[in-house]
Amino acid sequence: MKALEEKILREGQVYPGGVLKVGSFLNHQIDVPFMVEMGREFHRLYKDEKITKILTIETSGIAIAVMCAAEFGVPVVFAKKHQTKNLTNDCYVTPIHSYTHGNDYEARVEKQFLNAEDRVLIIDDFLANGAALDGLIDIIKQSGAHCVGCGIAIEKVFQQGGARIREQGIRVESLAMIGEMTEDGQITFAE
Amino acid sequence: MKALEEKILREGQVYPGGVLKVGSFLNHQIDVPFMVEMGREFHRLYKDEKITKILTIETSGIAIAVMCAAEFGVPVVFAKKHQTKNLTNDCYVTPIHSYTHGNDYEARVEKQFLNAEDRVLIIDDFLANGAALDGLIDIIKQSGAHCVGCGIAIEKVFQQGGARIREQGIRVESLAMIGEMTEDGQITFAE
Numbered sequence: 001m002k003a004l005e006e007k008i009l010r011e012g013q014v015y016p017g018g019v020l021k022v023g024s025f026l027n028h029q030i031d032v033p034f035m036v037e038m039g040r041e042f043h044r045l046y047k048d049e050k051i052t053k054i055l056t057i058e059t060s061g062i063a064i065a066v067m068c069a070a071e072f073g074v075p076v077v078f079a080k081k082h083q084t085k086n087l088t089n090d091c092y093v094t095p096i097h098s099y100t101h102g103n104d105y106e107a108r109v110e111k112q113f114l115n116a117e118d119r120v121l122i123i124d125d126f127l128a129n130g131a132a133l134d135g136l137i138d139i140i141k142q143s144g145a146h147c148v149g150c151g152i153a154i155e156k157v158f159q160q161g162g163a164r165i166r167e168q169g170i171r172v173e174s175l176a177m178i179g180e181m182t183e184d185g186q187i188t189f190a191e
Numbered sequence: 192m193k194a195l196e197e198k199i200l201r202e203g204q205v206y207p208g209g210v211l212k213v214g215s216f217l218n219h220q221i222d223v224p225f226m227v228e229m230g231r232e233f234h235r236l237y238k239d240e241k242i243t244k245i246l247t248i249e250t251s252g253i254a255i256a257v258m259c260a261a262e263f264g265v266p267v268v269f270a271k272k273h274q275t276k277n278l279t280n281d282c283y284v285t286p287i288h289s290y291t292h293g294n295d296y297e298a299r300v301e302k303q304f305l306n307a308e309d310r311v312l313i314i315d316d317f318l319a320n321g322a323a324l325d326g327l328i329d330i331i332k333q334s335g336a337h338c339v340g341c342g343i344a345i346e347k348v349f350q351q352g353g354a355r356i357r358e359q360g361i362r363v364e365s366l367a368m369i370g371e372m373t374e375d376g377q378i379t380f381a382e
Contacts, residue, residue: 029304030267032260058250069223075222086212113220189288
């Protein structure tokens with residue numbers, strides 16, 4: 001998606017340790033009309049897949065997921081990173097290692113919100129090591145639903161998550177694929 | 192908003208300790224067409240206020256905030272509950288006590304995303320004790336922006352947050368106002 005690549009070049013900032021900051025439009029401030037465009041692009045890519053549900057994980061995936069779901073006319077379910085008072089115990093649970101925060105946590109989705117009849121599209125903002133995506137795919141497997149594929153805003157191709165998930169036969173569509181990021185802030189997109 | 196009251200009566204579940212569970216449409220699974228309707232209702236209420244930005248706090252407010260922002264054609268900024276690698280240190284910071292989780296945390300918004308020219312509408316899913324709203328109002332004050340008011344999906348009128356914030360002269364519009372919730376699950380709306 002050319003418009004996303006241009007936006008990353010214009011507004012993205014590279015931080016030490018391979019961190020790409022896109023807080024001006026994606027994960028702190030949200031450029032809502034641009035989210036609408038991204039939602040339409042995911043719809044274009046997956047429109048023949050009879051999707052019944054969009055699955056994401058809190059927090060940064062929610063805005064894109066909601067806009068994408070508006071195109072498909074289906075609900076969003078977002079996996080929770082914490083057990084809270086208003087979550088039942090009847091959940092699919094999967095362990096996830098966060099490379100960003102350097103810790104482990106359990107993601108959970110209440111069983112009533114995913115079932116074997118669902119055809120699920122996973123939406124998330126970033127794909128790097130793929131740990132969050134592995135977790136969401138595992139939750140879909142537990143539910144017996146079918147994982148139609150993944151729609152990612154920004155994939156860091158120089159990390160291994162995307163390759164590993166595609167090797168499992170799962171379709172992954174990323175709207176911008178970053179091939180290289182240098183310490184001095186240069187970003188190169190992969191073909 | 193009659194449709195929200197009806198949805199709460201139909202799908203909401205009362206849990207011990209005054210917890211209202213609306214995970215089927217608001218804060219776990221998200222009923223996207225319904226979020227669109229709520230966004231339109233907030234727009235109807237605040238359309239003359241020349242709003243430049245919607246402010247919310249992760250996680251459950253994001254979906255409503257994004258749909259509301261789509262109506263106004265302005266960006267969303269969501270306050271973060273944790274310091275993360277992709278957040279600069281140049282932030283407005285405010286302490287918040289979570290009654291839900293029984294802990295204290297700091298909410299933060301990068302200074303570049305709120306400034307004295309902004310006219311800000313706060314959007315959140317719940318208003319009970321009002322601690323999160325107090326924090327967001329404090330962040331707006333720090334930035335020099337003008338707080339136009341608050342748009343809340345569900346207010347628990349039997350808790351004190353709404354009254355306290357309105358006493359400060361801040362407009363609060365709640366789409367459903369719960370006057371009473373009994374242990375056996377009865378919900379009564381306030382006038």
